Amino acid sequence: MTALERLIETLAKMPGLGRKSASRLAYYLLKTDASFVQGLARDLVQLKERVKNCPVCGNYTEEVPCRICIDRERDRSILCVVEEPKDLLSIELTRQYRGLYHVLMGVISPIDGVGPANLRIESLLARVREGGIREVIVATNPTVEGDTTAVYLSGLLKSLPVVVTRLALGLPVGGDLEYADRLTLARALEGRRRLEQD
Numbered sequence: 001m002t003a004l005e006r007l008i009e010t011l012a013k014m015p016g017l018g019r020k021s022a023s024r025l026a027y028y029l030l031k032t033d034a035s036f037v038q039g040l041a042r043d044l045v046q047l048k049e050r051v052k053n054c055p056v057c058g059n060y061t062e063e064v065p066c067r068i069c070i071d072r073e074r075d076r077s078i079l080c081v082v083e084e085p086k087d088l089l090s091i092e093l094t095r096q097y098r099g100l101y102h103v104l105m106g107v108i109s110p111i112d113g114v115g116p117a118n119l120r121i122e123s124l125l126a127r128v129r130e131g132g133i134r135e136v137i138v139a140t141n142p143t144v145e146g147d148t149t150a151v152y153l154s155g156l157l158k159s160l161p162v163v164v165t166r167l168a169l170g171l172p173v174g175g176d177l178e179y180a181d182r183l184t185l186a187r188a189l190e191g192r193r194r195l196e197q198d
Helices: 004-013 019-031 034-050 085-094 120-131 144-157 184-192
Strands: 076-083 100-105 135-138 161-164
Touching: 004 019, 004 161, 076 085, 076 120, 085 100, 085 184, 100 120, 120 144, 135 144
Parallel strands: 076 100, 076 135, 135 161
Antiparallel strands: none
């Protein structure tokens, strides 16, 4: 296998890139200036070396804890639970939410072998038990797995002194927060509702 074929194979493993897109990228990299490729390689290495998960919320950060967790201007009584760091970024871009976050790093998905023990659920419960949090917004994606995770979290949190809410409708069912426009996401945050607890 040639270096070009190996690169195409590697790029094609990335989410959202098929073999055709991977080929386009590989050929672009061949045509571009060597300094660009070297800079890209350096940036990728630094990304893996410097960026870690915040030990408090789970967001990606170079600072420990992250800038959101140490920001004293944020409302520390509201905790927004998201699936992935990219979802946190989507909510931040709305500029409507000023509370704290908790990143689960996935959702419950038995078909993919992901159960509650594989997610950052215990650390979520520990944060809520510490006190001071009065509302937990479950902002998982409106998918079967996201809804399953939301119901599971609601069941765990019902014995604790917090109100559990879910983002309002307006987000497309089966969609990802990452692809929602700012206005839709802002309205979903404003119209969040309480999760029913059995």
